[in-house]
Amino acid sequence: MSRIFILTPLIVLLIICIFSLTYLLSGKDPNKPPSALLNKDVPIFESSSLYNLKDVIKTKDIKNKKTLINFFASWCSPCKIEHPLFFEIRKKHPELYLLGFNHKDPTADAKKYLENDGNPYHFVGVDSDGLIALEFGVFGLPETYLINEDGKIIFKFMGPITKDILKNEIEPLL
Amino acid sequence: MKSNHFFKILNIGILSFIFFAFTIFANENIDERVKNLTLELRCMTCQNQSIYDSDAEFSNDIKKIVKQKLQEGESERNIKKFLVERYGEYILFRPLMNYNNIFLWSFPFILLIIGLFFVLIKSKGNKV
Numbered sequence: 001m002s003r004i005f006i007l008t009p010l011i012v013l014l015i016i017c018i019f020s021l022t023y024l025l026s027g028k029d030p031n032k033p034p035s036a037l038l039n040k041d042v043p044i045f046e047s048s049s050l051y052n053l054k055d056v057i058k059t060k061d062i063k064n065k066k067t068l069i070n071f072f073a074s075w076c077s078p079c080k081i082e083h084p085l086f087f088e089i090r091k092k093h094p095e096l097y098l099l100g101f102n103h104k105d106p107t108a109d110a111k112k113y114l115e116n117d118g119n120p121y122h123f124v125g126v127d128s129d130g131l132i133a134l135e136f137g138v139f140g141l142p143e144t145y146l147i148n149e150d151g152k153i154i155f156k157f158m159g160p161i162t163k164d165i166l167k168n169e170i171e172p173l174l
Numbered sequence: 175m176k177s178n179h180f181f182k183i184l185n186i187g188i189l190s191f192i193f194f195a196f197t198i199f200a201n202e203n204i205d206e207r208v209k210n211l212t213l214e215l216r217c218m219t220c221q222n223q224s225i226y227d228s229d230a231e232f233s234n235d236i237k238k239i240v241k242q243k244l245q246e247g248e249s250e251r252n253i254k255k256f257l258v259e260r261y262g263e264y265i266l267f268r269p270l271m272n273y274n275n276i277f278l279w280s281f282p283f284i285l286l287i288i289g290l291f292f293v294l295i296k297s298k299g300n301k302v
Contacts, residue, residue, distance in 0.1 A: 035262070036258065036260060036261055037260065043260075134235060134260065135260065136260070137262070139218040139219055140218075
C-alpha cells in the first residue's frame, strides 16, 4: 500500500513528461499560435466584388456550402506560390466554393494579377481597408480558412498552402 | 454699447479657447490611452515587440482600430476582449486571469502540496 503512495507522484510526473514530450515532438511551431476562431462561427462580413462593386457577398451567402476562403494580394509573393493550387482544388472539388479576399490592394493591381496568373475563385471580394482580415484574425498573407456547411471555421493555415497540406490537412475535411 | 460688443467678442473668444483646449486635451488623453494599451499588446508579426513599438502593417492596423474604439467610448477591457477573440490570448503580453491560466500557475504548488503530503505519510509510516 505504502509503495503505491510513493509511486503515485512519480507516475503523475511521468504522465506530465509524456504530455510535454508529445507536444514538443508534434512539430507545432510556437510562433504560429492556433487561431482563436478555430471551431467558431465565421465572422460577419460584407464585401463587394473586385469586378463589380454592386455585387456583394455576405456571411449568409456562404451558409450551407463548404467554403475555402483565401486572403491574397498582388504584392504578396508567397501568394503567387500557392496560387496554382487553387486551380487544382477547384478542378478536384467542384462542390467547394472558393472565396478570395483581395487584401489592401489597388483594384487595378489586383485585376492585373488575376489576369496574368488566372482567377481560380468563384468570387473575389475586396478588403481594401483590411477590416475583413481583422475580423478573421489575419496577421500575414496568405491565409486560408475552410468553413463547413454550418458556418464554422474548421481549418486555418497561415502562409502558402502546399500540395502536402492540401492532401493531408484540407482534403480529409472535404 | 461698444463695451457690450467687446464683451460678446471676449466671451466667444474664451468659449472657443475652452473648446479647443478640451479638444486638444481629449486627443492627447486618447493618444496616451492608445499608447498604454498597445504597449500591452504583442505584435504578432514581429520578434517580441509590442504593437506600440512596432511599425509593422499589422501593428499600425491594430493601433488604428484601438484608437477608433477608444474614441467610440469602448472600454480597454472590451477592446482587449475583441482582440483576444480574433487573435487569441497570444496577443496579450500579460495573460488573462481565467480558469486555465489559474490552473497552470497553481499546478506546481498543487504538485508540491501533494508531494509534501506523501512525504508526511511516508515519514509517519517510518516512525511506526
